[in-house]
Amino acid sequence: MKPIRILIICLSLVVIQLFPYCKAEKKVEKLNIFAAASLKDVLSNTAEIYKKKTGIELSLNFASSGILARQIEQGADVDFFFSANRDWIDYISKKELLLASSKLELAQNKMALIVPEGSKLRDFENFRPEIIASLFDGRIAIGDPNHVPAGKYAQEILKHHNIWQILKNRALPCKNARETLLMVEMGEVELGIVYLSDAKKSKKVRCIYEFEESDSSPILYYSAHRTNPNSMVQDFQNFLKRPESKRIWKDYAFIVHD
Numbered sequence: 001m002k003p004i005r006i007l008i009i010c011l012s013l014v015v016i017q018l019f020p021y022c023k024a025e026k027k028v029e030k031l032n033i034f035a036a037a038s039l040k041d042v043l044s045n046t047a048e049i050y051k052k053k054t055g056i057e058l059s060l061n062f063a064s065s066g067i068l069a070r071q072i073e074q075g076a077d078v079d080f081f082f083s084a085n086r087d088w089i090d091y092i093s094k095k096e097l098l099l100a101s102s103k104l105e106l107a108q109n110k111m112a113l114i115v116p117e118g119s120k121l122r123d124f125e126n127f128r129p130e131i132i133a134s135l136f137d138g139r140i141a142i143g144d145p146n147h148v149p150a151g152k153y154a155q156e157i158l159k160h161h162n163i164w165q166i167l168k169n170r171a172l173p174c175k176n177a178r179e180t181l182l183m184v185e186m187g188e189v190e191l192g193i194v195y196l197s198d199a200k201k202s203k204k205v206r207c208i209y210e211f212e213e214s215d216s217s218p219i220l221y222y223s224a225h226r227t228n229p230n231s232m233v234q235d236f237q238n239f240l241k242r243p244e245s246k247r248i249w250k251d252y253a254f255i256v257h258d
Contacts (some may be wrong), residue, residue: 030056030058031058031059031080032059033060033079034072035061035082036063036083036084036177038084038177038197040060050236050239056232064143064147065084065147066149069092073092079233080223081098081223082221082222083149084177085219085222089223092224097227098224098225099224099225099227099229102224103222104224104237104240106220106223107256108220108221108254109219109220109255110210110213111193111215112194112199112211113209113210113211114184114193114194114199114202114205114207114208115205116187117203117205117206119190121190121191122208123206124209129163129209130162138170139170139171139172139189140172140189141171141184141193142171142173142174142180142192142193143176143179143180148174148175149177150194151180153216156215172189177194177195177198181202181205185202185205193211196210197253200253201253225237
């Protein structure tokens with residue numbers, strides 16, 4: 001065999017061996033985040049900032065807290081769970097699918113009564129929630145109280161003011177907090193009860209009343225991480241405690257206690 005032919009064969013073999021390495025891309029480091037739908041904006045912004053800061057991607061999965069808890073219970077791969085109430089965090093922690101000692105109280109919210117921007121209903125002086133049923137003839141959107149914390153809070157508010165029995169058959173149960181807001185934005189319902197943070201950022205609805213904190217159980221957001229945390233998990237846990245992270249939450253109208 002001629003030397004030049006041997007050289008060509010050898011070079012070809014080298015190229016073949018190196019080809020997979022040339023095509024291989026650097027593996028992206030990421031954390032799997034399950035979060036309540038009402039946290040979409042604040043956590044999407046957090047993900048952008050955190051990736052620029054660390055290079056680590058936050059892979060975000062949004063749904064109602066109850067649905068996410070069931071997914072985790074069924075074996076979904078998750079690093080952090082952000083819940084719109086304490087119950088679902090405790091439920092998963094008791095099954096030892098999250099580390100109970102990692103639970104953080106992140107922020108507080110309020111509930112608001114909203115109408116579509118074009119609604120004829122206007123702001124009221126000396127508004128009393130007891131009159132809500134008399135304001136409209138159609139339906140009122142709330143989260144499904146069975147698995148959506150925002151719906152549970154809305155139901156508590158209506159019961160507190162003794163109008164749940166009047167309105168329960170007129171309530172449109174939505175699959176998460178963001179869908180509740182969307183139903184009002186689209187004019188599919190005349191009224192809705194949503195998180196104040198959602199109401200404030202939408203230009204398609206008007207808030208006609210902010211409910212008192214005493215009208216429902218405390219509206220608090222929690223997070224917890226998986227039971228066998230690595231350094232990436234620990235680093236993000238520490239980030240959530242810092243002023244930089246708290247400022248992001250405040251920017252989205254959440255109440256954060258320093």
